[in-house]
Amino acid sequence: MNEEKKLIQAANGPSLEEINNTVAIPKNGSFWRNLLAFSGPGALVAVGYMDPGNWITSIGGGAEYGYLLLSVILISSLIAMLLQYMAAKLGIVTQMDLAQATRKHTSKGLGFVLWIVTELAIMATDIAEVIGGTIALNLLFGLPLLVGVILTIFDVLLLLFLMKLGFRKIEAIVMTLILVIMLVFCYEVIIAQPDLPAVLQGFIPQKQVLNHGQLTMALGIVGATVMPHNLYLHSSISQSRKIDRSDTQEVATAVRFATWDSNIQLSAAFLVNCLLLILGSALFFGHSEEVGTFSALFNALQDSSIAGAVASPVLSVLFAVALLASGQNSTITGTLTGQVVMEGFIHMKIPTWARRLITRGLSVIPVLLCTIYFGGNEQALDDLLIYSQVFLSIALPVSMIPLVLFTSSKKIMGERFKNPLWVSTLGWICAIALTVLNVRLIIETLGNF
Template sequence: MEASKSQGLFKTANGASLEEINSSVKVPKDASFWKKLFAFSGPGALVAVGYMDPGNWVTSIVGGAKYGYLLVSVILLSSLIAMLLQYMAAKLGIVTQLDLAQATRSHVNKPVGIILWILTELAIMATDIAEVIGGAIAMNLLFNIPLVIGVSLTVLDVLLLLLLTKLGFRKIEAIVVTLIAVILLVFAYEVFLAKPDLGATATNLIPHTKIITDGGALTLALGIIGATVMPHNLYLHSSISQTRKINHDDPAEIKEAVRFSAWDSNIQLTGAFIINVLLLLVGAAMFFGHGDGLDTFRALYNALQDNKLAGAIASPILSMLFAIALLASGQNSTITGTLTGQVIMEGFIHLKMPLWARRLITRLLSIIPVLIATIMYGGKEGALDNLLINSQVFLSIALPFSMIPLVWFTSSKKIMGEYVNSKWITALGWLAVLILTGLDLYGLPGLISGWFN
């Protein structure tokens, strides 16, 4: 019961996180392991989409095109760190019944809370920029829809999300899982046709010194790791882990919820790891040795139907499947980005407004800079792709402000009671913070330089 007592430390927060869906999913009491796992499965999928969003696509494929299978170990390391931090985020929400924004706000004064909200909102905008751009470019490639119109159409995602929320949170989870399956099947098919070297793939699961000694490989490795764990995912998971209805007066139910949430998260993040590896394998098997210039979505789309680049398997069908997967990825991430915007707005500044207005404002904040860039540079090849890459500067700045409180809260006996992190989990958590923060700070000067160029 220590955790129940510790929850009193946080009760300055303003209501339940995502109140309209909090504790909305019933969990069977006396059921088999698999039935309970199914009941708890879903939040992990919404989190996993952040690890396979359009912002990671170019980096993974270009990594394969330029360095073959060398960077597979970097994707593995990123995924393991993600599993650790997302486990902490889910546990924080389940045990304290508060999301990371609410917990952080309860430990700072109002001015600091506002500053943190603005910083986190900018990080969400930076993340959402990738999803908006990915969706708009996919619509342009598939249906020849002008980029300005495609960017504007992404507002409709909010209406879709509102509809799904009315039908129940499980509907949101179902559509996200379906879109993830589309992405997985598309790239599994393309990798099957490409016939990558599976032996080299397995060998490169162990890091090679070339990743450090080769400047280009190191830069791509920094991009893969530094942009993988995004601030918004930690806030989102700490909130949606509370969608399952459990008795918080029963320690056994809390422990069970934490355990099954960890299963859900790790399974879904394993899927994200597989998809990211598939992306790299597409680049390695099809374009290694002649992948220069494949640094935009359109260039990749064109390359998949170019016999000189993709070889005998090149075809318009492969390009179309790539664009469909890109559209699915953008749709997935816009849903989760909108939910996260609501979480931080309520958690940090306790802002109350109608549900549709909160979500619409969050979406518009992300669309405005993309629209401006599209109108100003829409005719320039790669302009939106450059905006996508340069937007990562906000993620680099905001990341420590979410990771550090998360590890600190979940490692505090006073806050978590009997559910506190073990010593080795705490040690790994702080090590992950040091690695990710260090890598982001290492790459920050280059990001800022590119942002202003």
């Protein structure tokens, strides 16, 4: 482990230097004090698992296929917990984030290609945030879609303000917004009165071959649930806690509580995603063509001919408020991840405000062009959002394979912290299975042209 540390110091410095090793941890604290001290990074990671991309894929999946794809959300969430555990462990043990580790163990050319793919994945994530925020502004305040797209560029000011408050306060704000989103959808699902036996049956994987539409939606859910950029983010912000890196027992304790934090927060994200799909199925099953956009969903929640007796303007407003909160929440993590990836892969450090403007500016371009070309047609934006989530699923193996490889290596992690055989086996099964499904999706999609 000492040898590895020397190599790290000779590389490109700590990840996210401004927050690295800054949050104090109580010495000899109780389980609950330690859990509280380590809680936070998992919330920033969980935000990516309940962003606007999840909303359209999960609600759309419920409206079109009922409760069938609940099993996909369950499996995706379990995969996410496994991968985020590996990511946090990689950062804490090696003091490298995934981008740094990948760049260190690959050639310059391959590292550059992987950086491009990862940047495109971050753009795909940001596209979902832009679309979600734009449509939420339209629904709540009546702003034209084109104006909303342009306004989302300026959320960089919000991020800069939050960064001045300190990392611990950012974590608290994010956790509060997650709670708001969860409460909104708990309320809406309770009002919708779903068929509970059918819900429970939906968590059991069905023995059937998915058709192209179901496969596209399933992979969209996977891409929206298991976010590749979160692996880079978690491996970095897990290093924000101040521990003695030379004490292997303290490192082991940090890994254990980071895992607790991650799994608790991802369980909350799992609940939100389930609520989204259940809401789509309970209220809109059989009406999938009438709820294909966020605006249609907003209107359907107050249309008794679609949502039944539970329809009301209150449900619509709550939906739009939660959508706006979700998009803004994800802005924070998108910026941090962009910084991690750029610094880790190509060793380039630029000011946060410049990084945010570049990332958001590049992400706004396709949304802006789509809005102008289709004359503000929201259906086109929602289609763009769904395919951005499918791209995330296609990009996922590029992040998964190095992560499983590095955390399974005795040379990189040490004997104590390398993955047990069963963890490595599960990791490789997930990576191979997703890669095969993605190849099938690409072939079928190309065959339809």
